[in-house]
Amino acid sequence: MLELKDVHTYYGSIHALKGVSLKVEQGEIVTLIGSNGAGKSTTLAGIIGIKKPSSGTITFMGKDITKSKPHEIVGMGIALSPEGRLVFPEFTVEENLRSGAYLRKKGTFNESFDMIYELFPRLAERRKQLAGTLSGGEQQMLAIGRALMNAPKLLMLDEPSLGLAPNLVIQIFELIKKIRKTGVTVLLIEQNANLALRIADRGYVLETGSVKLTDSAKNLLKNGEVKKAYLGG
Ligand SMILES: Nc1ncnc2c1ncn2[C@@H]1O[C@H](COP(=O)(O)OP(=O)(O)O)[C@@H](O)[C@H]1O
Ligand SMILES: [Mg+2]
Numbered sequence: 001m002l003e004l005k006d007v008h009t010y011y012g013s014i015h016a017l018k019g020v021s022l023k024v025e026q027g028e029i030v031t032l033i034g035s036n037g038a039g040k041s042t043t044l045a046g047i048i049g050i051k052k053p054s055s056g057t058i059t060f061m062g063k064d065i066t067k068s069k070p071h072e073i074v075g076m077g078i079a080l081s082p083e084g085r086l087v088f089p090e091f092t093v094e095e096n097l098r099s100g101a102y103l104r105k106k107g108t109f110n111e112s113f114d115m116i117y118e119l120f121p122r123l124a125e126r127r128k129q130l131a132g133t134l135s136g137g138e139q140q141m142l143a144i145g146r147a148l149m150n151a152p153k154l155l156m157l158d159e160p161s162l163g164l165a166p167n168l169v170i171q172i173f174e175l176i177k178k179i180r181k182t183g184v185t186v187l188l189i190e191q192n193a194n195l196a197l198r199i200a201d202r203g204y205v206l207e208t209g210s211v212k213l214t215d216s217a218k219n220l221l222k223n224g225e226v227k228k229a230y231l232g233g
Contacts, residue, residue, distance in 0.1 A: 074103065
């Protein structure tokens, strides 16, 4: 479904991605794990078209999207829930969701709302509440819900568990499993490698801009190097 081949990306003289290659197949949850600064967000920015690689190719559903514009890429069915659960605090839950649905025809809004409120009953209860007054976990759910409003084929999540209390982290991960069950493919970026590998089918370990290791999530959980570096020994 999605394939990156030998992607190199620079910020000025900083060589952030040094030949990243990875694949996501339809229906999978694939996780990209790695420390701070490894290049995880840069990889997602490349896919969604906001940070163009200097070389390499990105294909989605058989089409080369390396040079496509972000709105074209979103239009093809990729959605990004960015790092830092960015919601509009002065707008209600429903207005925030609506802002994510700019590709939907007006008449189909309700389908998306229904689907999202079913996945996130907490948001349904709070649909008229200002987003800024939600808890951190609820804001994260809202950011994910908004990304789902365009009915994407591939949902990319950048560190959805960051800064959340452990019980909320569990809820977010349960939610990601439910989202996959609705037929959405998921590319999950995480520093919480332990939990990410528990819900993912496969994983990639990114280190200073290169894929160091890739395997089934099961095998990565058992891998000595991964345990030592990312799973607390
Ligand atoms: N806007 C930017 N300007 C300059 N350097 C950046 C920028 N964004 C990221 N970088 C650098 O690129 C590298 C990869 O960053 P990033 O993709 O954000 O990593 P991660 O998401 O894995 O923490 C880091 O060295 C980071 O400092
Ligand atoms: Mg990041």
